[in-house]
Amino acid sequence: MKEPEDHESKPSSPKQAGGDEGWLPPRLRDKLGDAKTGGGSDDEFDFMKKKSDPAGLIITLVIALTAVGGGWWFWNDAQTKAKDRAARAAFVADSLAAVAYADSIAAVARADSIAAVARADSIAFAKLPKWKRRQIWLQRAQAAGSDTVAANKALAAAAALASDEPMPMLEAGPYALDAGQFLFEDAATKKADELRASTNLEARVVSVGQGGSASFHVYLGRYNDALEAQKAAGDLLGRGLVQQAAVVASKK
Numbered sequence: 001m002k003e004p005e006d007h008e009s010k011p012s013s014p015k016q017a018g019g020d021e022g023w024l025p026p027r028l029r030d031k032l033g034d035a036k037t038g039g040g041s042d043d044e045f046d047f048m049k050k051k052s053d054p055a056g057l058i059i060t061l062v063i064a065l066t067a068v069g070g071g072w073w074f075w076n077d078a079q080t081k082a083k084d085r086a087a088r089a090a091f092v093a094d095s096l097a098a099v100a101y102a103d104s105i106a107a108v109a110r111a112d113s114i115a116a117v118a119r120a121d122s123i124a125f126a127k128l129p130k131w132k133r134r135q136i137w138l139q140r141a142q143a144a145g146s147d148t149v150a151a152n153k154a155l156a157a158a159a160a161l162a163s164d165e166p167m168p169m170l171e172a173g174p175y176a177l178d179a180g181q182f183l184f185e186d187a188a189t190k191k192a193d194e195l196r197a198s199t200n201l202e203a204r205v206v207s208v209g210q211g212g213s214a215s216f217h218v219y220l221g222r223y224n225d226a227l228e229a230q231k232a233a234g235d236l237l238g239r240g241l242v243q244q245a246a247v248v249a250s251k252k
């Protein structure tokens with residue numbers, strides 16, 4: 001038996017737009033249409049123009065060149081300053097060397113002059129009589145003060161010249177040792193008491209001069225011979241008991 005034919009019409013499939021391509025979503029269809037026609041949206045075109053704009057590259061190059069130029073300028077400035085400092089240091093060193101050389105030459109000249117004077121003094125000193133040389137050595141011992149080494153050296157030289165030749169005096173004896181000069185009598189009296197106790201010698205205060213020019217001297221000891229007084233002066237000076245001990249004629 002034949003099945004009855006279905007006379008009901010079946011709904012036909014809707015005809016797709018675009019012929020044989022089938023149905024596509026509207027957005028995809030627009031994209032494909034743009035691709036075929038070579039077109040594109042305005043936003044995409046603007047974006048491409050922005051990407052191809054060289055302004056950014058130029059700005060980057062300018063910044064890079066500025067940085068390189070600034071670095072070179074700072075480096076060159078530092079090198080120039082370093083050279084200037086080195087030149088100034090060299091100039092100062094040369095100046096100091098020149099001054100030192102001049103000072104050295106002057107020192108040598110002074111040393112030669114001093115040596116020449118010393119030789120002349122030595123020759124002249126050797127020609128002096130013994131009593132005069134002995135007197136000079138005793139004066140040096142007195143001037144040495146607290147320098148016992150120099151004082152003892154001078155006293156030894158004076159002792160080596162000791163002889164029977166007396167030291168000439170302007171006045172006849174007796175003699176004493178002038179151990180100090182003071183403006184006021186009470187100060188001289190105090191000093192005399194101190195020296196009397198430390199030296200065990202006779203100590204007295206003698207007024208020398210008149211009126212406003214008068215002064216008070218402390219005389220130590222009493223000696224009939226000038227050479228004896230001179231030796232006593234050297235002994236007191238060498239022991240540091242007195243600061244001065246000039247041999248003077250004393251009638252008092």
